[in-house]
Structures are given as C-alpha cells and as structure tokens.
Amino acid sequence: MKKIAIGIDIGGTNTVIGAVDQEGNVMVNRTIDTPKHGDFDKYMADLSSEIKELINSLKLMNEETEILGIGLGAPNGNYYNGTIEYAPNLSFKGVVHLVDGLKKHFPDSYAIALTNDANAAAIGEMVYGGAKEMKNFVMYTLGTGVGSGIIVNGDLVYGHDGFAGECGHTTLIPGGRVCGCGSLGHLEAYCSAPGMKRTAFELIAQYNAEDSLLADKSYKELTSKMIYEAAEKGDKIALEVFQKTGDYLGQGLADTVHHLAPEAIFLFGGPTAAGDYIFKPTYESMNRHLLPIFKDKIKILPSKLKLGDAAIVGASALVWKELEK
Amino acid sequence: MKKIAIGIDIGGTNTVIGAVDQEGNVMVNRTIDTPKHGDFDKYMADLSSEIKELINSLKLMNEETEILGIGLGAPNGNYYNGTIEYAPNLSFKGVVHLVDGLKKHFPDSYAIALTNDANAAAIGEMVYGGAKEMKNFVMYTLGTGVGSGIIVNGDLVYGHDGFAGECGHTTLIPGGRVCGCGSLGHLEAYCSAPGMKRTAFELIAQYNAEDSLLADKSYKELTSKMIYEAAEKGDKIALEVFQKTGDYLGQGLADTVHHLAPEAIFLFGGPTAAGDYIFKPTYESMNRHLLPIFKDKIKILPSKLKLGDAAIVGASALVWKELEK
Numbered sequence: 001m002k003k004i005a006i007g008i009d010i011g012g013t014n015t016v017i018g019a020v021d022q023e024g025n026v027m028v029n030r031t032i033d034t035p036k037h038g039d040f041d042k043y044m045a046d047l048s049s050e051i052k053e054l055i056n057s058l059k060l061m062n063e064e065t066e067i068l069g070i071g072l073g074a075p076n077g078n079y080y081n082g083t084i085e086y087a088p089n090l091s092f093k094g095v096v097h098l099v100d101g102l103k104k105h106f107p108d109s110y111a112i113a114l115t116n117d118a119n120a121a122a123i124g125e126m127v128y129g130g131a132k133e134m135k136n137f138v139m140y141t142l143g144t145g146v147g148s149g150i151i152v153n154g155d156l157v158y159g160h161d162g163f164a165g166e167c168g169h170t171t172l173i174p175g176g177r178v179c180g181c182g183s184l185g186h187l188e189a190y191c192s193a194p195g196m197k198r199t200a201f202e203l204i205a206q207y208n209a210e211d212s213l214l215a216d217k218s219y220k221e222l223t224s225k226m227i228y229e230a231a232e233k234g235d236k237i238a239l240e241v242f243q244k245t246g247d248y249l250g251q252g253l254a255d256t257v258h259h260l261a262p263e264a265i266f267l268f269g270g271p272t273a274a275g276d277y278i279f280k281p282t283y284e285s286m287n288r289h290l291l292p293i294f295k296d297k298i299k300i301l302p303s304k305l306k307l308g309d310a311a312i313v314g315a316s317a318l319v320w321k322e323l324e325k
Numbered sequence: 326m327k328k329i330a331i332g333i334d335i336g337g338t339n340t341v342i343g344a345v346d347q348e349g350n351v352m353v354n355r356t357i358d359t360p361k362h363g364d365f366d367k368y369m370a371d372l373s374s375e376i377k378e379l380i381n382s383l384k385l386m387n388e389e390t391e392i393l394g395i396g397l398g399a400p401n402g403n404y405y406n407g408t409i410e411y412a413p414n415l416s417f418k419g420v421v422h423l424v425d426g427l428k429k430h431f432p433d434s435y436a437i438a439l440t441n442d443a444n445a446a447a448i449g450e451m452v453y454g455g456a457k458e459m460k461n462f463v464m465y466t467l468g469t470g471v472g473s474g475i476i477v478n479g480d481l482v483y484g485h486d487g488f489a490g491e492c493g494h495t496t497l498i499p500g501g502r503v504c505g506c507g508s509l510g511h512l513e514a515y516c517s518a519p520g521m522k523r524t525a526f527e528l529i530a531q532y533n534a535e536d537s538l539l540a541d542k543s544y545k546e547l548t549s550k551m552i553y554e555a556a557e558k559g560d561k562i563a564l565e566v567f568q569k570t571g572d573y574l575g576q577g578l579a580d581t582v583h584h585l586a587p588e589a590i591f592l593f594g595g596p597t598a599a600g601d602y603i604f605k606p607t608y609e610s611m612n613r614h615l616l617p618i619f620k621d622k623i624k625i626l627p628s629k630l631k632l633g634d635a636a637i638v639g640a641s642a643l644v645w646k647e648l649e650k
Contacts, residue, residue: 076618085618136485150584152484157477159586160461161622169616170580174498181616255495259475259584261484291494291506293401293410297486 001066004058006051006110007316009117010034010074010098012089017050018312019058019065022320024128026309027061030054038091040101048105069111071318072098073120073311080162082114111322117141117311119156119165121303122149123321124314125266129304137262139303140167140253142269145180146188146195150260156321167256168192172248190248193224193270200227200241212237228274242277249278250285257290257298268303268310275302326391329383331376331435332641334442335359335399337414342375343637344383344390347645349453351634352386355379363416365426373430394436396643397423398445398636405487407439436647442466442636444481444490446628447474448646449639450591454629462587464628465492465578467594470505471513471520475585481646492581493517497573515573518549518595525552525566537562553599567602574603575610582615582623593628593635600627 002021009016011034018029032050035043051070058065076087082099084092099112106112115123122139125131135154141147146168150157157164168188169181176185177198189195200214200222209215213230214222214237230238253265271278283300290298305313327346334341336359343354357375360368376395383390401412407424409417424437431437440448447464450456460479466472471493475482482489493513494506501510502523514520525539525547534540538555539547539562555563578590596603608625615623630638 152477152482153480155478157585159477160459160588161586161618163618164584164586166583166586166616166618169583171497171576171614172499174576183614183616251496251499255580256584258491258494259489259581260482261486261489261491263485289496289508291491291508293486293488293491 002063004065004067005316005319006054006067006070007312007314007319008047008051008070008072009311009315010072010084010090011311012075015047016312017047017054018309018316019054019067020313020316024124024305024313024317026312028054028057029309029312034090036091038093040092040096043092044101044105048102051106067110069113069319069322070102070106071120071315071322072112072114073117073315074098074114075116077114077116077119078162079113079115079119079156079158082112084114111319113318113322115156115158115318116147116165117314118147119149119158120314120318121147121268121305121310122151122165122266122314123156124305124310124317125303126151126154127317127320128313130266130301131264134263136260137264137266138167138256138260139266139268140249142191142267142271143193146192148256151262152260167252170252170255172252187248187252191245191252195248196224196227196241196245196271197222199244200237203237203240203244207237209237214238224271225273228277231274231277239277242274243281245271246278246281246283247285249282250287251289253282253286253300254289257286257294261294262298264299264301266301266303268305270307272302273307327388329390329392330641330644331379331392331395332637332639332644333372333376333395333397334636334640335397335409335415336636337400340372341637342372342379343634343641344379344392345638345641349449349630349638349642351637353379353382354634354637359415361416363418365417365421368417369426369430373427376431392435394438394644394647395427395431396445396640396647397437397439398442398640399423399439400441402439402441402444403487404438404440404444404481404483407437409439436644438643438647440481440483440643441472441490442639443472444474444483445639445643446472446593446630446635447476447490447591447639448481449630449635449642450628451476451479452642452645453638455591455626456589459588461585462589462591463492463581463585464591464593465574467516467592467596468518471517473581476587477585492577495577495580497577512573512577516570516577520573521549521552521566521570521596522547524569525562528562528565528569532562534562539563549596550598553602556599556602564602567599568606570596571603571606571608572610574607575612576614578607578611578625579614582611582619586619587623589624589626591626591628593630595632597627598632
C-alpha cells in the first residue's frame with residue numbers, strides 16, 4: 001500500500017489538487033478555477049467532486065494506494081479555525097469555513113488541515129525538502145508578495161490566533177515604499193518580485209540610465225526574470241538591483257535571526273532562480289546586521305521544493321504533520 | 326513541606342541569590358560580588374558556599390522546606406550548554422561552564438538550569454506573573470539595554486543555538502544610531518533607558534530648548550527617571566521623548582507581532598514606571614504598523630514581576646519549568 005496525501009493549493013485564479021507520496025512526488029493532479037462567484041457552498045461541492053475524481057484516477061493506476069488526508073494552502077488560511085479569513089484576492093466574503101466545508105463531503109475519512117501557502121511551504125521543506133534534519137528554521141517565499149513560515153522545535157509557529165509568520169510585513173525602511181497592505185516601508189515592498197521592479201525603476205531614474213538593457217521596458221512589461229537576464233549580460237542597473245535587494249533582504253533576515261536564532265533560512269520563489277546574484281548580497285547584508293554571537297553561523301539556503309508543484313506539495317505535507325500528533 | 330526554587334541573578338557587579346516559593350515570593354536572599362578576578366573555579370566555590378548558607382538560613386526559619394533546584398540568569402547565558410559565552414561585562418574569558426561548575430558542588434541533588442536574564446523574566450511572567458494563562462507571548466525588558474524572551478506554545482524559544490530572543494538588536498532605523506553592539510540603528514539604541522536620554526539630547530538640540538527642565542542636566546547626569554519627572558511637570562521635550570520612544574518601540578513590537586502573532590507583549594523595566602506616557606504611544610505606533618488581521622488584537626501589558634527582585638524570581642522560575650519536563 002502506497003501512502004498518499006492530497007495537497008490543495010487555493011490561489012486567486014486556480015485551485016490545484018494533487019496526490020503526493022511520502023517522498024513528495026506528485027503522482028497526479030487536476031486544476032479547477034477558483035470561483036469568482038463567491039458561492040462558497042458550491043465551491044465546496046465542486047472541489048469535493050474533483051478530489052473524488054482524483055482519488056478514482058489514482059485507483060486506475062497500477063499501485064494500490066491509501067489516502068491519509070487532505071492538506072490545504074490558501075491566502076489568509078487559519079490553521080486553528082480551518083478558515084480563510086478576509087482574503088483580498090478571493091471572492092468569498094469575510095470568514096469561510098474551509099475545513100468544516102470539506103468535512104461535510106468527507107465525513108469521517110481523512111485528516112483535513114489548512115494553513116497559508118508560506119506556512120505550507122515551510123512544512124513541505126521539513127517533510128520532503130532540505131530541512132528534514134532541522135528543528136529550527138524559517139522559510140521566506142519571494143513572489144508577488146513575501147510570505148514566511150517559522151519552525152521552532154520541529155513545529156510550525158501559528159501564534160495565538162493562527163496568523164504568525166507574516167515577516168513580509170516587518171518594517172525595513174520607516175516611511176518608505178507603500179506596501180500592498182497600505183503600510184509604509186515593509187520588506188515585501190522591497191524584496192518581492194514587484195519590489196525588485198520598483199528598485200529597478202528607482203535606479204534607472206537615479207542614474208538617468210538610458211543605456212541600461214532595462215530602459216526600453218515599461219513598468220507593466222518589466223519582470224524580475226528580465227532583470228536576471230540583464231544581470232547575466234552585465235547590465236549595471238540589473239546588477240545593482242540584485243545588490244540592493246540583497247541589502248534589504250539581509251536586513252530583514254537579520255531581524256528574524258535576532259528573534260528566533262534559526263539554524264537556516266530557506267528562500268523560495270522566482271527571484272531565487274538568480275542564484276548568487278541574490279544569495280550572496282543577502283548573506284553579506286544579513287551578517288553585517290547580526291550580533292557577534294550569530295555572525296557566520298546562520299545558513300541561507302535555496303528551497304529544495306520544485307517551483308512548479310511546491311504549493312500542492314507543501315499543502316500535502318500538512319497531512320503527515322497532522323498524523324504525527 | 327514548602328517547595329522552594331533557588332534563583333540566582335549574575336550581573337556585572339553583584340550576584341544575587343534568593344529562595345523563592347511557588348507563588349514567586351522571595352523568602353530570603355543574599356548578595357555577593359560578581360568577581361573581577363576572572364577565576365571561574367573560585368567563583369563557583371564561593372557561589373556554592375553562599376547557596377549552602379542560604380539553604381541553612383532557610384532551615385532556621387519556621388517552615389519546613391524542600392529545595393527543588395537552582396535557576397540562573399546571566400548575560401549571554403546559554404540554556405542548551407549551561408554556559409556563559411563571551412559576556413562583555415563579566416571578567417570570565419570566553420565560554421565558562423556554569424551549570425557543570427555548580428553540579429560539581431551539588432552532585433546529585435537539584436535540577437540546575439541557566440538562561441539569559443530576559444528569557445528568565447519571560448518564564449517568570451509565565452510561572453508567577455501576568456502570563457499564567459498565556460501560551461504565546463513576548464517579554465521585552467527595557468533597561469541599560471533591551472532584552473527579550475519569546476514564549477511559543479508555553480515554551481521558551483531558545484532557537485538552534487540557545488540564543489534566540491535578541492529583539493533589542495533588530496534594525497529600526499537603517500544607518501541610525503550606533504548601538505552598544507557596534508551595529509547601526511538597532512532598537513536598543515532608541516528604546517533602552519540610555520536610548521531615551523539620546524532622544525532627549527537630540528530633541529533639546531533640535532529645538533534649541535534652553536527652557537526645558539532637562540536643559541540644565543549634563544549627558545552623564547540625565548536619567549530616564551528625570552525625563553519622567555519632567556514629563557509629569559508638562560515639559561514639552563520630556564513629553565516628546567516619550568512620544569518618540571513609543572513610536573520607535575511600537576515599530577519594533579509590530580515586527581515581533583508579524584513574526585510570532587503573540588497574545589500579548591509584556592514590558593518590564595525602569596522606563597515602564599512612566600505608565601501611559603510610554604504605553605500609550607507604543608500601542609498606537611504598534612497598531613499603525615500592523616496588518617489589518619492583527620490591528621487592535623495584541624495587548625501591551627506591564628510586567629507583574631516586581632522590579633527589585635524580578636531577576637532572581639525569573640531565574641527561579643526556570644526550575645519549575647525544568648521539573649515539568
């Protein structure tokens with residue numbers, strides 16, 4: 001019997017459902033639209049049908065499988081309550097009871113648990129990835145926003161209300177850039193993929209850099225991938241974007257180290273594909289900001305989760321952690 | 326039989342030893358010099374004699390007592406190793422093995438544990454103080470420096486290496502004031518008692534405030550208590566010192582909330598005697614910096630530990646926590 005956990009990633013556009021084995025391999029997956037209609041009960045019915053079809057499709061494969069549970073990752077997902085609460089990019093209003101909603105369709109079969117996507121990624125790193133031997137580490141996910149998940153003594157930190165690990169919203173620069181949340185100077189406004197774009201535009205303006213490879217892109221067009229490609233060609237603006245992003249991120253990571261003294265901080269997401277361009281200045285900046293007792297002791301590592309399926313793999317990892325309890 | 330934990334506070338000048346009951350009352354205490362001679366073995370012998378005399382003096386009191394263990398709070402105290410590591414204000418060089426050193430003198434009698442003073446205060450708040458019912462909270466100690474202790478799921482967070490909870494060294498103002506640790510812009514440089522004095526001197530200079538009640542004090546003379554007394558008399562500079570200190574501290578506390586989502590943050594130390602002068606602007610600033618999911622939900626509370634004996638009471642609390650394990 002092959003043991004399987006279902007992982008579900010609820011994004012603003014799509015909901016992806018995957019069957020994941022104990023090594024973190026996605027055996028089969030399906031995608032449905034995350035609805036715009038705001039009818040939560042209908043969504044629960046549709047999602048449950050898809051899960052059942054996924055389970056049936058597994059049965060048609062050769063191996064015998066045992067489904068152990070369902071793990072969900074969603075924006076503003078609350079582990080304690082099994083709810084999604086006031087998620088700005090989803091059509092459901094207020095608080096919706098995701099775990100209870102699914103339990104109606106799977107009355108007594110499975111462990112079902114929910115958290116946000118960055119927390120799920122942290123658990124995924126611990127269950128399947130580069131943190132299998134670690135008890136104290138932090139995951140930073142760099143993408144449209146910056147999320148984080150904190151592991152202390154082998155358990156995810158949910159905090160008093162279930163919403164711990166919002167390190168993207170710590171203040172880097174008082175009175176600085178407007179963050180998506182409305183506050184000023186948050187880490188997310190500097191170290192997300194759009195944050196890198198903002199840094200690029202600031203630098204182009206500062207240097208009047210008409211000769212930069214980035215100077216013929218509009219703000220809408222420019223992506224962090226283009227900045228990476230320009231850096232590879234030696235573009236000075238692009239190289240300085242990475243240097244500054246590392247300076248910013250390292251300052252934030254040092255704050256995290258001063259709170260938690262982790263063994264390592266993992267970085268996940270598109271911008272990390274730039275490798276040393278981002279890891280090197282980040283490490284140098286973090287070290288510069290650290291107390292002597294921490295200097296040269298804290299690793300910054302690339303996540304071992306695959307970018308494409310990390311969200312469902314991370315969500316599925318919740319199931320194994322639930323079964324440990 | 327009355328159960329007793331010995332609490333020991335090792336400071337730069339004095340070492341205070343107290344016998345503490347389960348309600349946190351100090352029944353008897355003794356003070357010896359923390360040596361300047363750097364001879365650690367001699368210090369262990371002297372300290373052990375004092376502990377034995379303290380225990381004898383307890384026996385001379387009426388009640389029958391049972392000594393359960395010894396808890397120690399010391400700068401750069403490492404719980405995992407039972408060591409003090411490179412403490413700048415102590416005469417012992419490098420790493421000294423405090424727990425092992427004491428165990429030689431008390432071979433198989435007691436639970437013995439060590440941590441730093443702010444961690445001890447956090448455990449003290451949980452065992453005896455205002456956090457008895459809390460599982461997730463943070464303690465900030467404001468004094469010559471700023472220390473912190475973090476409780477997650479009812480346990481102190483020591484991190485990978487035993488040094489977690491150095492929130493005083495998170496960066497508030499990039500490139501800002503020189504911190505005692507040599508880095509720039511750390512919270513401690515703004516929110517400690519000397520930090521308040523620095524703010525006072527900046528403000529006096531900024532406003533050329535010859536009419537301030539603080540304008541006739543030298544930098545060496547000025548204390549945070551004087552700033553409080555001037556604020557009570559309506560001195561504008563003193564009032565603005567509290568406003569700015571609260572602004573700074575609230576920014577830092579919001580970073581802590583975004584990491585850990587605690588139920589409450591406790592403030593301990595001299596500057597907290599100023600009550601609303603410091604609590605009110607701190608709360609307002611923290612709330613301003615928080616994500617909507619946290620706004621108006623996180624309490625900032627004064628520690629219920631008594632200023633005078635909090636260090637030994639906090640250290641003693643380690644013993645009860647050890648015995649729970």
